[in-house]
Amino acid sequence: MPKPSEQSILVIDDDDALRRSIVAYLQDSGFQVYEASGGQEGLTLFERLRPDLVLTDLMMPELDGLGVVTAIRHRSPDTPVVIISGNGSVSYAIETVRQGAWDYITKPIHDFAALEQVIAKINDRLLDIATTRRQQALLEQSVADHARRLQQLGSLDPLTGLPMRQQLRQQFDTIVAHANRPKDLFVMLLDLDHLKAVNKALGHECGDQLLVETANRLKEHKPATATVGRLGADQFVVMITDCNEVHGCIQNVRKVLAPPFHLQGSELFITACLGIAVFPHDGESLDTLLQHANAALSQAKLLGVNKYAFYSAELGERLRERMSRESGLHRALERNEFFLEYQPKVKADSGAICGAEALLRWKPLHHAGLIPPIEFIPILEETGMIVEVGRWVLETACRQLISWQIPDSLPLQVSVNISAVQFHTGDLPSMVADVLAATGIAPHCLCLELTESIIMQDSAQTIATLQKLRDLGVQLSLDDFGTGYASLNYLQRMPLSELKIDRSFVKDLPDDKNAVAIVKSVLSLAESLSLTVVAEGVENREQAILLAEQGCHQLQGFHFSRPLSADHFQDLLQRTT
DSSP, rough: OOOGGGEEEEEOSSSSSHHHHHHHHHHTTTEEEEEESSSSHHHHHHHHHSSSEEEESOOOSOOHHHHHHHEEEEEHTOOOOOEEGGGGGGHHHHHHHTTTTTEEEEEESSHHHHHHHHHHHHHTTTTHHHHHSSSHHHHHHHHHHHHHHHHHHHBBBBTTTOHHHHHHHHHHHHHHHHOSSSGEEEEEEEEEEHHHHOOOOHHHHHHHHHHHHHHHHHHHSSSSEEEEEEEEEEEEEEESOOOOOOHHHHHHHHHHOOEEEEEEEEOOOOEEEEEEEEEEOOSSHHHHHHHHHHHHHHHHHOOSOOEEEEEHHHHHHHHHHHHHHHHHHHHHHTTEEEEEEEEEETTTTTEEEEEEEEEEEEHHHHHHHHHHHHHHHHHHHHHHHHHHHHHHHHHHHHHHHHHHHHHHHHHOOOEEOOOOOHHHHSSSSHHHHHHHHHOOOOOOGEEEEEOOOHTTTTTHHHHHHHHHHTTOOOOEEEEEETTOOOHHHHHHHOOEEEEEEEEHHTTTTTHHHHHHHHHHHHHHHHHTOOOOOEEEOOOOOHHHHHHHTTTTTTEEETOOOOOOHHHHHHHHHHHOO
């Protein structure tokens, strides 16, 4: 295996901070490292320097990671390329691996030692080529041998014996060339549900047996006009011709998988999600149809297990829009595109402003308006970017609170939402302590709003994290209470200080007797646990009066104010103080 000092690595990433971190780490490890901030620049350096290994980001403007893989594979098939991908794009990274990349690493990279592990694994595969590269004759032989291996692997799956992409493409071309009714050609992408859980619980050998048995069932019970293949991981392909009713084929796949799998003494019931694309409406090549079937598969997975979805132009547009959103979010902090708005919270008995909830907003530089939070916050969470952005929100809100404090007035409290990803990724108590120290905010003036999905885990680690936060002196609020599964049993064990009644219970007050009864029950529960209660979504005077009469402590909603910019919130404070 070559020494680090003998290897050169090209790092391509438009995220300057991440790229420089990777370069610094690899240089410290002894590698010779080159860097490029984009795909085109990277290819230019590759042509001039011919590095031993390329690390490239997947989502980049102009020329993305897929284009880099294709270009390098065309120019130098033996040069390994490793994709660096955000979590929300893992399926695309895997697809890129199938098309020529050697491996991929997911973002965010929490431990850069993973880079050396991937490099070591690649070096094992390249040992013969790397040690003979200096000799031209042996190099040519290595390239030929490697090309033959790739061709063999591209024809049949060594585990299941099913045709893979290359052979499937040939069969697809033959079918299309001889089809009298090409509209009857469907491409179905089948993804087994919970295969990772099987591998984790019973081992990869059991998982492999499951894949083999699935392949055997699909081959045995497929229609005469169907072709079954495998793309790798837990995905199978079924190409169906002369099928007037594709829904019957979907039911046939479900029927094939319905009987239990008996593996290593365990009885497993396996389901699968299906994504379906139709020739030629959804594409005229197998690669395009598989891409669109994969988009439909992603949609099916959002619906749950054992679901299916057909590709549509609207689905493709949503997918492209999501990819664009994800790409833009990677640079949003750097470009100062995020800002906060603040919705006032008032004391129910007096109407005096006692605090505000900080709400994250995103206005891209080259976009006409704001992107709704429901469209970008899930992407931040799925990709892990919410950790860095969440720290920015927390620090910005705390600094803003300091600037608002008016002498001799009621002390204000700022509330900041914490997602489950933030809570369980990294060390949240340490981050909060750092922000408190950096901003100088009094700990009791900071309230962290948590979702029920966090406290419902009820693990020792969850409770320990909550207690560390309370030990810092900050307040902990359970957001949207009543919409999930939190019970008295959970609440008693959690060191909370506040409950927020969800707006869905407030909107029908005061006329709906059931809503009134629910609010009374929540207030009674909170009183027994000595918790402050905040009602969200208060939109009229009648709701505010009823909640105050029933003993609610704080109110929040459009009746008092919509979310405001920091300056407008300060103006409101000065007018009402």
